[in-house]
Amino acid sequence: MAGKTINGSTIIHFWNEHQLSKHIESAFGKEAELNRRGMKCFKDSFKSSIWKLNLLTKKGPSSIILKVFKSYDREKNAVELNMYSKARKAFGDFMPEIYHAEYSKESKNVWVLMETIQSLESQVVYTPHHFDQIIPALAKMHARMHGHRFYEHRDVFAGWLPEYHSEEKIQRRNEIKELTLAYLEKAMNRPDLNAVLAPSYSQIQRIIRKGPHYFPELLEAGQSICHSDLQALNIGCNNIKDARWNVKFLDWEGARYDPCWFDLVSLVGVFLSYRDDWRKDETAIVARCARLYADEMRKYGIVFKQDPVTLYTMAEMQLILEKNLYLQLYWEVEGVKRGYLLRGYMEKINKAGKQMGL
Structure with a gap:
């Protein structure tokens, strides 16, 4: 069975x-x-x-x-x-x-x-310094099917690869927008969640109503086939002792055609969200990684018009507002599990919302 x-x-x-x-x-x-x-x-x-x-x-x-x-x-x-x-x-x-x-x-x-590929998780004490070895491979992968290059080979992916701008995905993002507003309302009735949400409840509610698409610049920067789950367990390398790693990506169930900057958030932002020991250095880490990614993409003829750090921040905000905030609220309200990142997301939305005019 x-x-x-x-x-x-x-x-x-x-x-x-x-x-x-x-x-x-x-x-x-x-x-x-x-x-x-x-x-x-x-x-x-x-x-x-x-x-x-x-x-x-x-x-x-x-x-x-x-x-x-x-x-x-x-x-x-x-x-x-x-x-x-x-x-x-x-x-x-x-x-x-x-x-x-x-x-x-x-x-x-x-x-x-x-093939047996050893994951980074099993070989190193994973830190942001390792991003310097991974980002060149990620950029090279993204460049393969970035923008028009994807459409030249779209027949290969038609019918099975999820696409960000498809009617199905747009409809789902609109559904999540409404669910997020509903769960925000329910969360306000919980004293513990109210304490987190109340100081910026009206602002968050107003921002979400503007969605689900907040930054057209992300689409202008181009889409690529993304992995979407770049945790250390899903990144492998069998020559970890060499100066230049031969990086492989594992577990491709989340592959999709998405704004390419989403994958950099999957690599860098998710790690930093769960690592308090590196949080104080987040600004410097993000700046270094975003610029390295833009420099590597330039090697393959892909030049971003927007500042790389701005594009990264837009991608992070878009992911939080279109999906991740909803998940944290849903888990908490329905008692599925703890929404450990809820407070951090609220802080990021407040900060970036002001910076970007949301």
Whole structure:
């Protein structure tokens, strides 16, 4: 059944039944076999299961990543699978190598064998200094399908890649705008949330009503195929000791055609939101990263008319106002979980709102 838990026995049975050793011969040789010991599960949810498998090869022990996409008809799984197959020609050098994909008619799951890429999270004490190694790769990736370059190859992505300006996404942003206003009202009835919201409630309400599109400059700066979830766990590198990293991006389920500056916020802004130890340096970190990104994009013929720090701030505000503020309020009001970033978002909206005339 779709969504069924994957375990070691399931993997061994599927591996043998579908003779997966034969499908990885070109990468590991004809003698490659699955080592039944030492399988490690990184994740097993209703959506996917991710394992590190050990191999016995003629050249010695090796490893491979198995990702089982449960229920292929789920939209996000379909996006990631299509990125690995249909978009590989454009983005293969930014992804793990895919050795084989096998569809199970019985479970309707897709089993994908891919290259083992070590995440940054498992190798370094992740700090903003590492952004200097990641941003050049991010800019190079964005430049591949930026603006008109995307439309020249749109047939490759048509029908499966979410696009920011599509009618569906615009409608959803309008829906979230109304939901945000409704949850703001509900949150004001909670004493603990009222204390956070009351000082700027009227201003926030007025700003949200202007939306959901606040900064046309972001669209003018151009859209690219974005990863959208650039946490350390989803950024990999197998040559971490070298001066220049060969960066790969992992877990592409959130891929979409978005304003390109959104990904820089995903990389830098989300990290800073959760790291109090670096918050005092946020202005300097953002300035350095935004300018580095603009400089790297210029190498590929993409020149931004607006100041890079201003574009970054616009992207951060747009994401907060069109989605992230709603999520924090929803989680708190409905008791899903704590909205740890709510206070910080309110401070950012107040500050940037005044700077940008919102």
